[in-house]
Amino acid sequence: MSRVRVLFIDAYDSFTNNIVSLVENQLGVEVTKIHIDSYVGDLATFIQPFDAVIAGPGPGNPEVLDDVGIIASLWRIDETHIKPVLGVCLGFQSLVCAFGGRMERLSRPRHGISTQVDTCGKDLFNGLTDFQTVQYHSLRANLGQPEPSCIASEPCSELTPLAWDLSDPSGGPILMSVKHRLKPFWGIQFHPESILSSSEAKNVIRNWWLLCKKWNQSREDLRGVEKTQSCSLNNDASGDTYTVDSLSPSSMPATPSSENSMSSNTSYTTTRESSIAENYVHTAIPLDRLTVSDIVHRLELQNDEFVVLDSEQRLMANLGRYSIIGQVDRITTKLTYQAGNGVIKITTAEYTALEQVGSLKSALSYLKNYLNQHKVENGYRDIPFWGGLMGYITYEGCLETIGIPTQTHANRDDMCFAFVERSIVIDHLHGVVILQSIKSGDEIWLQSTSSKLLGTSPTTSIKPATPEALISRLPEKSSYMSKIDRCQEEIQAGNSYELCLTNQAAFKSRKSPSCTSWQKYQTLRALNPAPFASYLHMNSATILSTSPERFLNWARPTLDEHGRSLSVCQFRPIKGTVQKTQILPDGTPHGVALQEAMQILSTPKETAENLMIVDLIRHDLHGVVGSGNVTVPTLMQVEEYATVYQLVSVIEGSIYSTPALSSRTSGIDVLASSLPPGSMTGTPKRRACEILNTLEDEPRSIYSGVIGYMCVGGGGDFSVTIRTVFKWDDEDEGGNETWRIGAGGAITILSDVQGEWEEMCGKLGSTRRLFKE
Incomplete structure (x- = not known):
């Protein structure tokens, strides 16, 4: 039949x-x-x-x-x-x-x-x-x-x-x-x-x-x-x-075919089977009163390249349990890609190699295979990261994954990941610090690092610093409002359902040894406690992020009752924002309580914004994990942060795979199929991004991209790069450096132009406070 x-x-x-x-x-x-x-x-x-x-x-x-x-x-x-x-x-x-x-x-x-x-x-x-x-x-x-x-x-x-x-x-x-x-x-x-x-x-x-x-x-x-x-x-x-994309129904959750995964048969892909590394070592010490900043200072990392994924915040313990510090030294392997040139660059201590991959989506496929060659199965089970790739992808890099061509600056990486072999994971819930390495014979590093962290000498704290902005370039109100009108005209014509319009501010400040990028990050971190904060200094990019939004997390695979590999992935899009402190028409501040915020965020405009992104993410997920494997455990829940209330939804997908598949579907496939973050584009995603490219005056760059890790154990976690200050070294000039901040909001047909301007300014203000103007 x-x-x-x-x-x-x-x-x-x-x-x-x-x-x-x-x-x-x-x-x-x-x-x-x-x-x-x-x-x-x-x-x-x-x-x-x-x-x-x-x-x-x-x-x-x-x-x-x-x-x-x-x-x-x-x-x-x-x-x-x-x-x-x-x-x-x-x-x-x-x-x-x-x-x-x-x-x-x-x-x-x-x-x-x-x-x-x-x-x-x-x-x-x-x-x-x-x-x-x-x-x-x-x-x-x-x-x-x-x-x-x-x-x-x-x-x-x-x-x-x-x-x-x-x-x-x-x-x-x-x-x-x-x-x-x-x-x-x-x-x-x-x-x-x-x-x-x-x-x-x-x-x-x-x-x-x-x-x-x-x-x-x-x-x-x-x-x-x-x-x-x-x-x-x-x-x-x-x-x-x-290629015809066909999904097969089943009484059990569908097992996606390799056609739904990124191709692993291209010319650059290694043909060796994935290997299991047996050189994982770790030790655990009590956290006591150590902070992430203390650890960075005691290990003297603050002036070097390194990555911190910082969840040291108390408002939401379920999201703020782990912080990760990844060491990046002169022999660390880096994998980078620039949008538009189709080449991935692999830099090691011994050589630099170029591989033709064609697009960022294929570059992610390369990373997937790279991790398979460095797979670890004997790591410390209670923590999500054992070592692996830590880094970022810019918004322009993300655009390549949906077929929108883009050209970016020649000296800037649109994808930059370091293969981190030495890392420190802080479990804030249980008060434990895990020192770990996937380098062969690295017990001596564990011992010396433990000694530094357990030392009785008092920690000389690194003081936060607030830079003075010599020149500030802020969004121009009439121009931004005009763009909102143009967004609504596109929506009225049926060309989009929602457009996430953004703008950028720039702040030029003087370089100073008493106001380093790490000190700036500490200041911003204190101003904006957030569950997905991060600091990254690598190659020419420096990123100070206090993001409240998880983009994508996927768990380390386990076996289900049918003997299949199962990894659960999760998105947590934020759409809908209310400032905790609002200025009334007479100039007096008004504190917004949770109940009032819930009423504001239940209006048709706010719920429509969130719903469109939830349905978009469900679409992205279904395309990889197959029919019947996507759920929405949380729909439009108001969450409280340090300066704002946010409307948050949670979408989850089950990634099934079997050993018989030539290329197992993984969270990296979901990542590649879900960029750029839907909460930063609008819907339909491709048409929305095409329209936004005609409206926005300059590349978003780091802003609206993602930052996070892909673990050698099979898991991964990325945040959306918002509430973020960043800079590129090529903009440094005459002892000055230029820091940039992006901000924006989702424009729908229900948007009020003045309200959207105020929302953008509120988001910008949360990070703009870093600078003295």
């Missing part, structure tokens, strides 16, 4: 994989995904092996051919080759346009908004009462009917309305669903796959499938045609080889 197959045509949306997961889980079918610009030859012939087709959502206008591509051809396929089709959002709009309807702009676009859908109670909505569902659209379909009705009429007599949104009397009714009177074509404007859509909305997919099977059976009874069992794709419109 042949497998039941559904073809999904993706319009480069950021929710596609959520729909694929819903369809596979609800229907038990196999979904094959192509893009609107994939070359398929004759579309009518190409779709024959499939039982049905879904025309997916996406940015743009259905009347613009480049926005819908081959979707527009679906509705013109002759009766002999016709297949059941469901159009979702943009696909629905394309169906309406194909049979006489027209599009018009909504007075208030609906992105991340949950409303009630009133249905006809039949066809797609058989057995379903009116229900709540999420919408993501700026345009609405107009069939030319004077009043909402479920009866086909001129001028679109071939389309029968099935559902309406009547929740906004001032804006008028919005058509939510149609069917073709004679052909097996259906469409829905809403998004049943959203995490906030009701179960009734999701059951629309079941009803559609029952209608598909009924139509297919009647066609087979009539024609007795046996389906072809083969399907092939040649090249897509860009000329690159296109």
